[in-house]
Amino acid sequence: MKKGLSVLIVGLLVVSSLFAQGGKEDVYPSQTVNIIVPVSAGGGTDLLVRAMQNALQENLDTTVTVTNVTGAGGAIGFAQGASSRPDGYNVTALVAELLTVPQVADVNFSYESFEPVCNVNSEYGTITVAADAPYDTLPEFIEYCKAHPGEVSFGNSGIGGIWHFVAAAFAQEAGIEITHVPFEGGGTAVTALAGGHVDAVPVTYTEVEVQVEAGRAKVLAVLAPERLPNLPDVPTAAEYGLDNLVFTIWRGFGVPLETPQEIVDRLAEAFQAALDDEEVTAFMEQRGYTKDYRDGQGLYDLMAREEASYAEQAVALGLKN
């Protein structure tokens, strides 16, 4: 959601920064760095990027703007980011949808269309059900699903979205049959869970926290490599023997291919510094974001590994184009 005003302001800033810093144009960064956020303003990814904005400006000593280029599950923003100029002034916020969208839609980019800068945050799904459901543990839930094949419904954030994949992978791993109910975003799926209209959601703890605290939902398991610090009593799915279930809801940054390596390194340094910033740290703690810094290579490895799992699920679900 761009603010028309900010477009004007950005324009003015670009022009004025050209005049103001005309003398040191050979030193990166000499202009405004724009971060394309491919999801809408106010969401989890957008808030995190905006929270880092100030710290980035201080570290890079230049203006940093955030532009939400939204639509088609992030595809439009990714496409725009991947095809922007490789000069280091066009940074794209990369999220897990970068891996899922190419599975279900005919788009002209993939995770390999970006030079990864770094990863800053990772979250994991949960198996969250209504608080008054007759099952209290993951094995009981799986038993229930087996006794009622196809009847248990999982709300997700849209067909081919990450939560659809996560729920499908869970069903496959547990050997159960479930019904996928797509909503417009994870938040509406959680609302449906709270109202008792779906039986379970696979979304992050951050998204269900309100309902869990209000006593309308309970988390049976987290789909993470180890227990989450804010949910120490909730076991991981792996503890029940379902160890193939770690889809990461990662958030990182990338630049177009062919961006000079020293600029990529300079950006990575700025993001790492921003991550250590006091205000950013406080924000992330309060809002339940887990810090997970990985350098460009680390992010690339993560993407390559998970892309393979998504591709496999897409075929199993019959979503593959």
Next chain:
Amino acid sequence: MIDVLLNVFSPSVLVSIIGGVLAGIAIGAMPGLTSTMGIALLMPLTFRMPPTEGLMMLIGEFCGAIYGGSITAILINTPGTPSAAATLIGGYQFTKRGESARALGISTVASFCGGIISGVCLILIAPRLAQIALKFSAPEQFALALFGISIISSISGKNMVKGLMAGMIGLLLSLIGMDNISGYTRFAFGSVFLMNGLSFIPVLVGLFAMSQCFLSIEELMVRNRITEKIKRVLPTKQDLLTILPTVIRESLVGTFIGIIPGAGGDISAFVSYDLEKKLSKHPEKFGTGIPEEVAAPESSNNGTTGGALIPLLTLGIPGDANTAVMLGALMIHNLTPGPMLFVEQSFIVNSLFVGFMLANVVMLIAGLSGIRAFTKIVSIPKPILNPIIVMMCVIGAYAVNGNYLDIVVMFVAGIVGYFLVKGGFPLSPIVLALILGPMAEGNLRRSLVMSHGSWSIFFTRPVAAAFILISVFSFFLPIVRNLLAKRKEAKA
């Protein structure tokens, strides 16, 4: 209680409320910029503020923007926000007669009352009302959307057939893009841009504002400036008496629709317009610019402000898109919505309640004192005003997604709108269908997924069944009335 008042009336809170409301009115009045965008835009500013200041700025923006949309709707026949799309039907008729100040006065007072009445509901019976939000899921939302679509017949203007055709155009446009249930892409012709469907705002801005600019080119050289002598900005006693029952009814309707997740001011304004027309003793005057036409949608859409906050604060369930963004703001300030919020953070909750009321008072004062300035827009000569509007349209269309192609969509919609107006087609049904088409389709199919394909889900759930009955009733009522009238005529 005294410390709550001291908190709200402290200079810093007052400044954030006033700042939020003024920013909201400006954002709302700009075609293309919606209250949701405004909240998202102000949100990073509120990270560092204390909770009361930060949240009050957002709530002020919310109230102000929903009201601000009506200013543009009345003055230049363009809804500043989707919530004002129903206001322009009657509102612009006032301006044509040189009575824009009267319409603005009515809309300001009606918006204020909508806010205050929904605020009273929020404060007094929030936890009880919030349960409605939990009852509404896909089948109920489908039934509500169906009800909304049945309204097309009542906003069609003189020619019902052309109105229904316009509604079909809107429904067809809403089919473009990836469908959310099966993931199948429709009418995108391989374009990634169209995959997401047409964005609503560029179409809205193009249809109304751009087509209006094209139309007024024809009379560019004609010097028929609307001259308006403003005698008063407060509505007359008579106007106030006329709109009083409307405002009370429709504020409550707005509050109710605000509570329902996924339904906001845009839908409620149309529902209220239709309801007033059906209840009116002179329904034939709707469309000619009568006070009820402005008061109904405006009290209703501001009624959704308090309404949408009800499930947000008591259940952590946002009642519309604005409060969905606000949920994030609450969490940042460590305020977890829910029953415990009222116990553990009663001080902040009470401050928000008082602040919400105050924001509406600020909106009333700002609106009324601004009327003289707003109406000047009408007297700007067309050769100067038109380019300004075109520029605002371009910015507004671009601002939605940050995509240049949306500007193309806006211009195409403007050209199409121009020919539709020339052909005597009403534009409001297109907008209504664009809003409700995806809501009806998505929820219909989602319901059928939930029920494993059984249609009985729409009849076994009482709320859904009730709304479907109301839609059937609302659709056939005008037809039956017509038939009865004809039979009477035949007898006589």
